Amino acid sequence: MSSVVDHEVAEPAPILSGPSDTREFPDWFRDQQRAAWQQFEALPSPTRKDQAWRFANVGLLDLAPYKIRGVLSEDDRKNVLKYSRGLNHHAGRMIFANDQLIERDVVSADLKKRGVIFQPLERAIVEHADLFRKYFMSTEATLGSAKFAALHQALVSSGTFLFVPRRVEIELPIEIFHWLRHDNMSVFPHLLLVADELAKVTVIEHFRSCDQRAAGFACGVNDLIAGPGAKVTYVCAQNWADNVIALQINSTTVDHDASAMSLNLHLGGKYSRFESLSRLIGEGGRSDLLAVAVAKNQQEFDARTLQDHISPRTASDLLYKNALDDRARTIFGGLIRVEPHAHFADAYQKVRNLLLSDDAEANSMPGLEILADNVRCTHGATSGQIEEDQLFYLRSRGIPTKVAQRLLVTGFLDEVIQRLDHPAIGEHLHGLIGQKFVKLTSSSSR
């Protein structure tokens, strides 16, 4: 455990004032930040007419109210630490609040000796500059959020760098917490995970707010790189406060014979958009994309995905499930793209919406672009509601309607979590979903 040095944190400033020079970053990093800021300013704001933002409530993306560089008191730090409860066992842990590192539980001496690097971004850019630079923001954000990826790069001030060397397997999950503190504060969570040949690692990121009524803005970037034969599992448990606007830009690169699995659980936020790009660049690569969203009140979840089959004999499988109540909206815009010569691709995509109220709205845009032959590509999208028969069956067994509904929704979502095949994480995610349902039933019984 290392105590974290207090930086000369400046006063909070509006996001739109741009990157500051108060933090001590290397010149190359600063230059990149300034260039990224120019790019952010030059790129147009998204409109609903852009295919990548179709159906989205782009009006919510006004950044003017939000601030950067939030100051934390000693009490804030203590509370964040106290409430950063996730899994019972982890191989390493980092906790951030307002983009400042609060706590770091380093990986075991053995893992460290074998070359595992688990560092905050500000240290990695100094101590492992070459390795870090090679992968940092190396995948373009192609699913609509190029402007916000530039914003992220311009304003990112901390984050996690995890490097797992060849043949090293980390059994327990690595845990990362990102907290938002204060009203209208913004954070730019960053994760760069590089798993070298035949390495194996699981990471879970928790996104939370200290104050459930506070507004905020989160704009995160994740780059996962699975080297040849590596196995990477990534789980995101997004539980921001209901007034937060969140954008998450994920990219996964899967080399030959590697496999990557990601599960995104989305519960919080007023508008939460998550882009998942999965690039299959080597033969025998496999990518599983999983997501669960529980939307209530006027929440809007906006998922955009691309399963990009670049090499032959690659496989991808996507399963996204949404449960929608009240006036919530979900958007799914997904594409399977099989590049020329990527023959023998096997791709699957399935999105299922469960509508629990008459005002909920589910938009699905499952897409295929196939430029090679000898492929097997299928997608399906369904929208429906709880079947009366199932509800009747449970009620006839003496289970009250509300409970029966909850059971059926939980069962509907459980198929996704089961696919993760990680009981400890599965249990944690079910716990979060359960908490949301408690809120859900109490709010709908008004």
Added chain:
Amino acid sequence: MKTDTTAIDIDRGKGDFFYPEAHVRDAGVGLSERTIHYIADVKDDPDWVREFRLRGLKTFLEKPLPTHWASKELEAIDFDKIRYYLAPGTEPKRSWEEVPDDIKRTFERLGIPEQERKFLAGVEAQFDSEAVYSNIKKAVGEQGVIFVGSREGLKNYPEIFRKWFGKVIPVADNKFSALNSAVFSGGSFIYVPPGVKVKHPLQAYFRINAESFGQFERTLIIADEGSEVTYMEGCTAPKFNTPTLHSAVVELVALKGAKIQYITVQNWASNVFNLVTKRGLAQENAEVKWIDCNIGSRLTMKYPSVIMKGRKARGEVLSIALANDGQHQDTGAKMIHAADETTSNIISKSISIGKGRATYRGLVHVPKHLKHCKNNTECDALLINATSRTDTYPAITVRGTGNAVQHEASVSQVSAEQIFYMQQRGLTEAQAMSLSVNGFVNDLVRQFPMEYSVELKRLIELEMEGSVG
């Protein structure tokens, strides 16, 4: 007062332009208000139609090309080089010898009658089908069915025509429907009285008028309460045509309990941009069914739609697209549910051969507070060669708990085992391939009228030739 008027008249006269060619029945090249006035003059349009055309022109010029989602190929259209109106008798004359050999061969293989061949090849401006179809025409006429050209429709039956014209597809619906609104000529107007069930399919070339095959035809079909009608447009033979832009608008209105079936087989020459807007309105208990086959053209963009406005209305689109080298079939369907208990079904099958590209684009919209709406969408794509391409882009919006929507799409290729099995039984690889492709579309083709399904089968065989090996 009188002197004032004279003075103004003199001033006006100075600014007027007179074009001697205005007397020739040709609107010239390019599009301007002058073209619109010219067309309206020649066709002797009533004032409201002239205004409608001008509105269309304004909208067309204002709207950008939809290249933010559609193919960039649209930019290849040079709107200033297109002739927007050719009066009858002024079409370029062509002799049978000038018709390309491959087109002639295709006619022969499809077994198109001699008389039709010349018409389809553009050798004869008029096709005399009177002898063949006069019986049907007579029978239909006795039932009170109106089946005329769109110009005759708006002149002779303004009270029915005007009520629905431009109502299902407004002028400003999209850039190409606006273009059609500005320069439309030709097309059919059909009215089926209440309770009348038209036994025989009405076919566009029942009518002698060659205008029905125009570039900018406009068709309006109204089926009154409880009536039924089937309409066929085009035929399976390739149409050899010099114009490079075809932009039609087809509006269908099915009143309470009526049924309309609209069948298209599109087989334009491979230099034609085919940008068509087709939409049907289905009232209570009514049914609109589009059967749409796209085989020809360079780029086709066509998404037949149904607005289900009354309870228990039903919409259906069955679509087959075949994209060969140099072709992009961008087709699909739109289903707008606007009443309770409405159901819709979309089945789309596409085949990409060689460097061909087939795209499915779909929209299913179920707004809130509707109960028991159902949609089923199935899109299957078959890829024949390594260079073939297929895309699927559906958009589905569902609100509320009372509705069920499902969409499924798959992409596959003819399995090597199937081909091997058939070759082992003595078929050549090409024969085996064409049999497989015909099998792929068979369940859809079976729903077509007999003569269409036979011709379509032959056409697929023709397209498959040379695609293997």
